[in-house]
Amino acid sequence: MKKLIFIALLIAPLLNHAQSELVLNQVLLVKLTAGGVTVPAGKVWKVEHSITKDLPGSNDYFMINDDKYYVTHTVGTTFPIWLPAGTIVKSVVGRGIETLSVLEFNLVSLSTP
Numbered sequence: 001m002k003k004l005i006f007i008a009l010l011i012a013p014l015l016n017h018a019q020s021e022l023v024l025n026q027v028l029l030v031k032l033t034a035g036g037v038t039v040p041a042g043k044v045w046k047v048e049h050s051i052t053k054d055l056p057g058s059n060d061y062f063m064i065n066d067d068k069y070y071v072t073h074t075v076g077t078t079f080p081i082w083l084p085a086g087t088i089v090k091s092v093v094g095r096g097i098e099t100l101s102v103l104e105f106n107l108v109s110l111s112t113p
Contacts, residue, residue, distance in 0.1 A: 019109065019110065020108060020109050021107075021110055022044055022105035022106070024103060025043065025104045025106045026104050027104070028101075028103075029051070030089070030099065030102050031099050032091035032097065032098055033090065033091055034090060034092075034093065035090070036063075036090040037090075038087070039087045039088075041086070042085060042106060042107050043105065044083065044084055044107055045082070045087070045102045045103070047080060047101070047102055048079055048080055048101045048103060050062070050071050051100070052097055052098065053096060059095065060096040060097050062090060062092060062097040063088075063089065063090040063091075064087060064088075064089055066088075066090075069081070
């Protein structure tokens with residue numbers, strides 16, 4: 001029992017130590033292009049929802065780093081999507097997704113005590 005408590009006391013500070021925190025910067029409507037939009041350095045995007053030009057279809061998708069990301073149009077099944085800096089998001093002609101509703105966060109380093 002003493003070993004278990006000792007190990008827990010050694011591990012607890014490691015679990016509580018964060019290197020960075022997210023600070024809300026701005027709310028964006030990101031227009032997707034075939035060439036792609038890149039999440040800026042030092043930022044993290046939380047994609048909340050997609051906006052379609054036409055009626056939603058069952059095969060609507062967009063690309064995240066050249067991988068297809070299919071969008072389901074029922075509540076709570078697809079979003080949010082967290083995207084780190086450097087991620088490239090592209091539209092696909094004829095697939096309906098043209099704009100993303102995004103919360104952009106700054107990645108802020110925490111000072112070491």
